[in-house]
Amino acid sequence: MNWAGLYTVLSGVNRHSTAIGRIWLSVIFIFRIMVLVVAAESVWGDEKSAFTCNTQQPGCNSVCYDHFFPISHIRLWALQLILVTTPALLVAMHVAYQQHQEKKLLVLTGHGDPKHMEEVKKHKMRISGSLWWTYVCSVVFRLLFEAVFMYIFYMLYPGYQMVRLVKCEAYPCPNTVDCFISRPTEKTIFTVFMLVTSSICIILNMAELVYLVIRACARRGQHNSNPPSGKGSFYGHKLSSEYKQNEINQLLTEQDGSLKDMLRRNPGLQEKGDRCSAC
Amino acid sequence: MDWGALHTVLGGVNKHSTSIGKIWLTVLFIFRIMILVVAAEKVWGDEQDDFICNTLQPGCKNVCYDHFFPISHIRLWALQLIFVSTPALLVAMHVAYRRHEKKRQFRKGDQKCEYKDIEEIRKQRFHIEGSLWWTYTSSIFFRLVFEAVFMYAFYFMYDGFRMPRLMKCSAWPCPNTVDCFVSRPTEKTVFTIFMIAVSSICILLNVAELCYLLAKFFLRRSKKAGHQKHHPNHENKEETKQNEMNELISDSCQNTVIGFTS
Numbered sequence: 024m025n026w027a028g029l030y031t032v033l034s035g036v037n038r039h040s041t042a043i044g045r046i047w048l049s050v051i052f053i054f055r056i057m058v059l060v061v062a063a064e065s066v067w068g069d070e071k072s073a074f075t076c077n078t079q080q081p082g083c084n085s086v087c088y089d090h091f092f093p094i095s096h097i098r099l100w101a102l103q104l105i106l107v108t109t110p111a112l113l114v115a116m117h118v119a120y121q122q123h124q125e126k127k128l129l130v131l132t133g134h135g136d137p138k139h140m141e142e143v144k145k146h147k148m149r150i151s152g153s154l155w156w157t158y159v160c161s162v163v164f165r166l167l168f169e170a171v172f173m174y175i176f177y178m179l180y181p182g183y184q185m186v187r188l189v190k191c192e193a194y195p196c197p198n199t200v201d202c203f204i205s206r207p208t209e210k211t212i213f214t215v216f217m218l219v220t221s222s223i224c225i226i227l228n229m230a231e232l233v234y235l236v237i238r239a240c241a242r243r244g245q246h247n248s249n250p251p252s253g254k255g256s257f258y259g260h261k262l263s264s265e266y267k268q269n270e271i272n273q274l275l276t277e278q279d280g281s282l283k284d285m286l287r288r289n290p291g292l293q294e295k296g297d298r299c300s301a302c
Numbered sequence: 303m304d305w306g307a308l309h310t311v312l313g314g315v316n317k318h319s320t321s322i323g324k325i326w327l328t329v330l331f332i333f334r335i336m337i338l339v340v341a342a343e344k345v346w347g348d349e350q351d352d353f354i355c356n357t358l359q360p361g362c363k364n365v366c367y368d369h370f371f372p373i374s375h376i377r378l379w380a381l382q383l384i385f386v387s388t389p390a391l392l393v394a395m396h397v398a399y400r401r402h403e404k405k406r407q408f409r410k411g412d413q414k415c416e417y418k419d420i421e422e423i424r425k426q427r428f429h430i431e432g433s434l435w436w437t438y439t440s441s442i443f444f445r446l447v448f449e450a451v452f453m454y455a456f457y458f459m460y461d462g463f464r465m466p467r468l469m470k471c472s473a474w475p476c477p478n479t480v481d482c483f484v485s486r487p488t489e490k491t492v493f494t495i496f497m498i499a500v501s502s503i504c505i506l507l508n509v510a511e512l513c514y515l516l517a518k519f520f521l522r523r524s525k526k527a528g529h530q531k532h533h534p535n536h537e538n539k540e541e542t543k544q545n546e547m548n549e550l551i552s553d554s555c556q557n558t559v560i561g562f563t564s
Contacts, residue, residue, distance in 0.1 A: 030307060045395075053308070053388055060304055062380045075349060077475070078362040088519030184439075187365055201475065205350060208372040216381075 026056050029108060036111045039118050039148050043231040043300060044162075047224060053107060054220045057101055063213045066206055067097045073205030080195055087191035087202045096210070103172040107224070108167075110161035117157040118148050150235070151242065159235055164229045169221060176218075183218055185210040217240060305335050315390045317427055318397050318434075322511040323442075326504060330387060333500045338379055342493050345486055352485030355543040358477055366471035366482045374461060375490070379497060386504070387400060389441035389448075396437040397402045397428055429523070430515070439515055446508045449501060456498070463498055467491040 030052060037045055074088045100207040125143045150158050176183070191200050204210075309331060316324055349371070355363045430438050457463070465487040472479045484490075 026303070042399075042523075049391060053384065053391075055312075057304065057308065057384060058381070061384075062377045066377060066529055073364060075360050075364055101542070114493060187368060188361070201361060203475075205364050206371075207367050209374060209377065212373050213377075255312060269475040 026060060029105070030056075032115075033108055033111055034295050036115045036118075039150070040111075041150065041231060041234060043227055043234060043273045045156045047227040047231065050224055050227065051104065055217065055224075056099075056104055058213075058216065058220075059097070059104070062098055063100070063217070066213055069205055070095060074202065075205075076191065076196070076200050076202040080200075081139065081195055083193075083196035083200060084202075086193045087189070087196060087200065089195050090191060091189050091202070095215070096176075096180075096214065101177075103168070103221075106168045106172070107165050110164040113164075114154070114158050117154055121148060121154065132251070144261075145189060150238075155239060159232065162232050162235070164230050164237065166225060166232070169225050173218070173221060180214075183211070183214045185214065191281065208240060222230060222272060305339060308384075309335075311394075312387055312390055315397075318393060318430070319390075320430065320511060320557075322507055323515060326507040326511065328506065329504055330383070331498065334379075334497065336503075337493075337496070338376070338383070341481070342379070342497070343376055345489050345493055346374060348485055349374060350524045354459075354485075355471065355476070355480050355482040355497045357476060357480045359477055362402075362471070362473075362476035362480060362553055363482070364477060365473045366469070366480065368468060369473050370469050370482070375456075375460075375494060376460075378452065378456060382501075386445050386453070389444040392444075393434070393438050396434055400428060400434065402518040415487060430518075434537070435519060437513065439512065442508050442512050446505060446512070449505050449508070453498070453501060463491070463494050465494065479494060 033048060033052075037048055040048065070087055070092070074084065076084050076087055078084075092203045094115050126140055128144065129139050148154060185204060187204060188202065189202050191202050192198070311486045312327060316327055319327065350367055352366045353363060355366055357363075388429060462466065465484060467481045467484060470479050471482050
């Protein structure tokens with residue numbers, strides 16, 4: 024399992040994301056993960072071997088390195104990227120659950136053949152209802168993780184600049200010893216770059232959150248002006264076959280856009296849909 | 303996520319590029335990214351370990367290396383290649399958006415849609431016209447800007463493109479002035495010049511593509527203007543549709559290119 028494996032997993036989620044979500048995913052993979060793998064890792068590659076202290080005291084080098092770099096930038100970024108990308112898996116799990124429900128419904132209504140099952144797998148879920156809440160939670164968690172890691176970075180390495188020289192007094196170093204860091208300027212450039220892309224991702228996440236909230240409010244406004252019919256009849260009929268039929272009807276109306284589209288598209292069904300007259 | 307994954311992502315864009323765009327993508331992947339990965343990275347692999355200064359003063363080597371190489375050539379090229387290849391994703395996003403719209407039309411059962419199948423929409427290649435033309439032209443423009451900026455940054459940071467054998471360093475804690483020797487300077491100069499040359503070729507290809515798109519745009523506009531001038535009122539809807547089809551057929555004949563495999 025490596026970054027490529029993560030890419031495979033998350034590409035699947037991409038299909039059910041908003042447009043901003045897809046842009047965010049591209050920024051993460053191209054400007055953060057890819058830059059980390061092809062460039063940043065080689066900059067920090069010799070961070071310990073080229074960390075030189077002006078002393079011949081054995082152990083001083085190791086102790087000073089450990090004192091000034093409790094956790095390397097590279098590892099922190101790797102952790103950040105993993106934690107920031109995984110909330111999308113919540114959405115993937117919810118979509119899989121919804122697809123499972125749809126398949127069950129199709130079997131109940133007698134359309135359990137492989138062709139319909141494939142259709143369920145392929146079509147894009149609308150971000151509404153409980154999926155909307157899951158999606159919003161995932162975006163909130165992403166934001167949270169990004170902010171937490173940026174704060175940790177700032178706490179561990181005050182300011183984002185890498186200095187050339189650090190003065191170390193930890194035992195067993197005699198008195199104060201000058202220690203020199205390797206490639207400080209290059210490290211500063213990459214730290215600033217990763218910081219900027221992290222901020223861009225935070226802005227994209229906030230924009231996505233605002234977009235989702237506005238869309239939900241707009242949809243609610245539309246819904247209130249056209250109230251759905253048929254829900255009231257649910258309590259009226261308790262006979263088993265009518266009860267079952269009503270349950271199916273209700274499930275059908277709840278899963279409106281996606282399932283109805285799908286059933287309409289298939290030939291040989293009772294429901295009629297308009298198809299291209301040119302076809 | 304590495305260069306291979308970038309290749310996969312950009313291979314998809316290839317289908318909607320012009321022929322010059324496909325050549326540019328091939329040059330990018332074979333003469334720049336591949337050379338970077340299989341050759342240049344090894345040349346620069348020991349750049350700091352073998353950077354030797356004529357002093358025993360601890361820390362002097364680190365400081366001098368940092369002073370003369372604020373960012374390594376390899377990292378600069380990697381960043382340049384990432385930035386130069388990503389504007390193509392704008393085009394990919396626009397194409398995906400158009401496909402999505404067409405699929406929506408198809409699902410609604412729009413009379414105007416001319417596709418038999420959703421699969422056909424997925425496989426269809428879009429002509430570079432209308433808003434897609436603007437997106438494509440912007441992406442080429444951004445590519446040009448990024449190439450130029452990085453070449454300038456290179457020239458500015460390393461005072462020309464030659465790697466000297468010896469550098470004289472007097473940064474603290476080096477005592478007085480110290481001679482520092484760069485590892486493999488000639489090999490590095492050769493690869494630097496090679497990458498600069500290929501970068502210039504890519505810039506030329508981008509400029510040529512831009513000119514080609516502009517020429518096509520003006521040609522199409524003048525054809526349309528001439529057409530409207532000669533037949534202002536006589537056409538009814540069917541004739542318009544037939545003319546459009548003829549135009550598309552003649553355009554696609556001009557645009558037939560050998561596909562570069564991804």
